[in-house]
Amino acid sequence: MIAKAFMTDLMQGLQRTLKYFFSKPVTVQYPKEKLTPFPRFRGFIRLVVNEDGSHKCIACGQCARVCPAGCITVKGEGKGKERHPVVFDINFGRCIYCAYCVEICPVDALETTGFYEGAEYDLDWLDFDINKLLEDYKKWERTFKK
Ligand code: SF4
Ligand code: SF4
Numbered sequence: 014m015i016a017k018a019f020m021t022d023l024m025q026g027l028q029r030t031l032k033y034f035f036s037k038p039v040t041v042q043y044p045k046e047k048l049t050p051f052p053r054f055r056g057f058i059r060l061v062v063n064e065d066g067s068h069k070c071i072a073c074g075q076c077a078r079v080c081p082a083g084c085i086t087v088k089g090e091g092k093g094k095e096r097h098p099v100v101f102d103i104n105f106g107r108c109i110y111c112a113y114c115v116e117i118c119p120v121d122a123l124e125t126t127g128f129y130e131g132a133e134y135d136l137d138w139l140d141f142d143i144n145k146l147l148e149d150y151k152k153w154e155r156t157f158k159k
Pocket of ligand 1 (some may be wrong): 078083108113114
């Protein structure tokens with residue numbers, strides 16, 4: 014009886030192993046191979062500008078207040094429609110990629126990107142200022158020889 018149960022379990026295990034042995038892998042050999050992140054993937058956050066290049070951000074500070082990691086610093090100047098950020102920092106060394114800041118922004122001045130290669134020894138590099146937050150993050154994607 015025990016032997017029969019053991020053999021049944023063993024055969025089921027082998028069946029499953031064989032099934033996955035011959036099926037296409039779902040993993041990739043990172044860093045030599047990379048997957049394109051899903052559209053809803055939450056990578057590094059970016060600042061968004063208007064078509065004329067002006068800041069969308071109105072320096073209301075809501076993103077800084079909602080950030081659970083306390084890694085956003087915003088300082089603005091001007092009043093009403095003239096208000097704009099003069100300091101806008103995100104420390105990605107502390108960011109937890111929750112995207113609360115993106116969700117709460119009343120003017121859609123922040124967006125998530127597919128950039129995720131932030132494993133860094135230099136923590137200063139992860140402290141993004143207002144200019145770095147406007148860069149095309151693709152240029153920092155790492156390339157490795159196959
Ligand atoms: S993604 Fe989350 S942790 Fe990162 S800056 Fe935005 S609110 Fe803060
Ligand atoms: S990014 Fe949005 S929420 Fe943050 S300060 Fe600017 S306008 Fe306010």
